[in-house]
Amino acid sequence: MFRRMLLSTTAAAFLALTPFAASAQDAPAQGGDIVVTYKDDITTLDPAIGYDWVNWSMIKSLYSRLVDYEPGTANIVPSLAESFTVAPDGLSYEFKLRKGVKFSNGREVVASDVKYSIERAVNPKTQGPGAGFFGAIAGFDDLTGGKSETLSGIETPDDGTVIFKLSRPDATFLHVLAINFASIVPKEAVEAAAGDFGKKPVGSGTFILKDWTIGQQLVFERNKDYFVKDMPHIDSFKVEVGQEPLVALLRLQKGEVDIAGDGIPPAKFLEIKNSPEGAQMIVDGEQLHTGYVTLNTKVKPFDDVKVRQAVNMAINKERITRILNGRATAATQPLPPLMPGYDKAFTGYAYDVEKAKALLAEAGYADGFETVLYATNTDPQPRIAQAIQQDLAAIGIKAEIRALAQGNVIAAGGTEGEAPMIWSGGMAWIADFPDPSNFYGPILGCAGAVQGGWNWSWYCNEDLDKRATAADAMSDPAQVAERQAVWGKIFTDIMADAPWVPVINERRVVAKSLRMGGPDNIYIDPTRVINYDAIFVKP
């Protein structure tokens, strides 16, 4: 249940169908109080700490950041910043803050708050997971290494100006400033909360946390002073936690619930989808997700590229999409289709049992071999692992399934020589932000192929690593298309070495009541899942 998520997206997002371009009767109405349910309790609303797909969208709405995404899209626009300029060498970013923006405690947001907030996200004492995103800011190593308490690369010449100095060009830097970890918080509120800011959040976003009854519910109220007029649209949303998805669905059908955040239980999916009313309740959107099997290049016989290619041809991906009731499509490459850089023309390895057997024989394993396949132990992952097991058996590979709790699978993956194969389901990669580089470093690059890393194939190709570094230095906006092409080629070139079997791209499902308005891409927003700022109740 790790679901360390993040961004999901919809087809509509990339068709540039913004919610505001919709027809007149779909124009967002103001007002309304809605109820949202989740099974898991909300762990924290501290933007430097929160990193799961449930709190992600709430944190987005509680705080504001220098830049943000246009609702339903992956387009970065100024937010708390009024404007910004990027130096030609890509090593300096200057932001002018909007004037008169206030935190919910009444104090005006100034430049030093930006500096404080990002330093706090990076400071080891915060214990935040997102520190590494800010690695390009000058002084980063001193702060994480304990040599300094501040980031020398953030300057605040006056209350309305913030300048970032980078130690290396970073083409993803604006994305980094738009992720939750870069949310602006007031120092005095953090200190007053005495270590528990996550339960006593103060921000300058579209909503204010009005009440939190631990284990039961959270009430968010519209921030009347929010700096964009007519945003958000709803007056409040109440989040009820501890709600079993099946029960949430029943309550949704009775009109007691407006958004069932966990979607629809697999067993009910087709029944609901095929009923006329149910079809209108389902939001079924693509996200930046790829589910894969890692083939450990440091474990025999997966050190042989022919064996890895054979396994790629042996797995029947279509059957796996059927196990998921069609809520996924077969994958051909590490990048998901909606990610910039995805190569539509690339077909990868087609399902071909005979060819797989021939390759295996060529590698000297005509009679197959025995190996171990790890997977997490929550449905449907063991069933998918069984399907993979059967596919492998068809080419003579006997795979023993080890279905374990997530933490144990992660531990096995990060231990050298431990896990020959891992089915990533339940832990699969979902991008932190819509940029192809986010699919490389930790999971396919050399940096991740270390003890405790996430590169469970232990694949390290120094040539590709160099190309990746070069691509991320292309921070000139004029090079965007070129950079995406470079990245796309990196991912298709990886497939020649076949360290993964890219299996599926899974969609996210959210269920909403009939009175909720707006296009699907604000319920499964590419950068925040549910976009509480943009959703509305139909008049």
Place this chain on the structure above:
Amino acid sequence: MLSVLAKRLVQSALILFGVAAITFVLLYALPADPARMLAGRSATAQTVANIRHELGLDQPLLVQFMHYIGGLVQGDLGRSYAQKTEVITLIFARLPATLTLMAAGILIEVIIGVTLGTLAALNRGRFIDRAVMTTAFVGVSAPQFVVALLLLYVFAATLGWFPMSGYGTLSHVVLPAATLGILGAGWYARMVRSAVVDVLNQDYVRTARAKGLSQRRIILRHVLPNAVLPIIAMIGIDIGQFMGGVVVVEAVYGWPGIGQLAWQAIQQVDIPIIMGVTLTSALAIIIGNLIADFLAPVIDPRIRSN
């Protein structure tokens, strides 16, 4: 009497210490690394190492344990890894719900269990006996989630008599408590039956019958009070079980009890919460048993004289 109490209290403290030590070592032995779970996938090795250091996880097991025990004796259960909130706050926030469900669940268990068990014992070998024992068997074996969903579907979703989920009013507690009560009643019924059968064979019951006492008076005055001891002991154990959280029932009914907290903490390898809930549950079992032990002589003079 006082020396017995003192002895039991010392024993209890030792048991608690033992539970803390064993749980701590077991959690430490898990391959899953809390620092990595917290850091997520985009974190650099440096970030993970920093988190591990800040949580004190880079210190030897013994140092970590002594540190934990040092806090524990001062009533400090530490802070949650994932939430950063004090564990004691999180547990106290959920205690009212847990206690409510515990009290209501045990009440229903006992009422149904004692009634059915007595009925079965009085009709030993006859149809009623077999019917009750079969029902009890089904109750004991039925999966909680099936019964919970069944009750929910019939009485909340279809008939609309009770709310589907949540917490706060009396009507919210009925279905979750009934689920636990119906399932747990089987244990009580079986136990009460054998205890009552035992007592019914005693000489004093025969004497009472011979004196011509009414059946009702024999049962209420002579049989049940003598069969009640194992029930009290059982309630003591039940208290502990309920305090550890009834995860499945809480999940189905959205009941904000300790079980939910524990379940989520286990997923996140949030060791301070797991430790806190385990110790709370152990403490409840100890207190439950202590109460049962001290109630027994109050109820039964035979134990007192021994």
